[in-house]
Amino acid sequence: MKKILLSLALILSFACVPVRGDSIMEKVALYIPNRLIDALDMFSFSLGLGPTIEARLMGTRFVDVGAGANLVCYKFFKHYNRQYGFGVDEGWYWSFIFVGEESYSVIDSTRLVGRYVENRTGIPDPTTRTYDFFDGNRDYWAIGGALGFILDGDVYIHPMEWIDFALGFLFIDIKNDDLVFDDFR
DSSP states (O other): OHHHHHHHHHHHHHHTSOOSOOOHHHHHHTHHHHHHHHHHHTEEEEEEEEEEEEEEEEESTTSEEEEEEEEEEEEEEEETTTEEEEEEEEEEEEEETTEEEEEEEEEEEOTTSOOEEEEEESSOOTTSGGGOTTTOSSOTTOEEEEEEEEEEEEEEEOHHHHHHHHHHTTTOOTTOOOOOGGGGO
């Protein structure tokens, strides 16, 4: 019984966190669309074509093994933080467990795909703008991999999005990304 009460208190404390859209009617009306969109947020992938070679397995950016390089790769993106569209990326990277080096960028893209440059040496830093939890272009906690030789593809799951999806059933939105009526104006 104590565990149930403690769990309920924890859930209620999270429910009291201010979120976008304060109307209960708004949350109920957009409940199904928000659950569907949160389900789509749980994974990402891209498929590209261009002079590229890469192989990567990643259990977060901290545990990353692989290497790759491309001159210019034209890609379709369905990426982290609701980036959908086409873009051009270029660069190179290598990583062994938690050390590596990278010079990678999305240099051109459609409106919904963010452009960015990532130049780093050593351990990736989750506090950089690129990995921002709410609107960063890349997910530090992503798990997945990439493989390519001329035809390039990657698939990742996003554990924090899985948590956001599960808590969404209780009207808790830790990513603060659920739709509200103002989004349609």
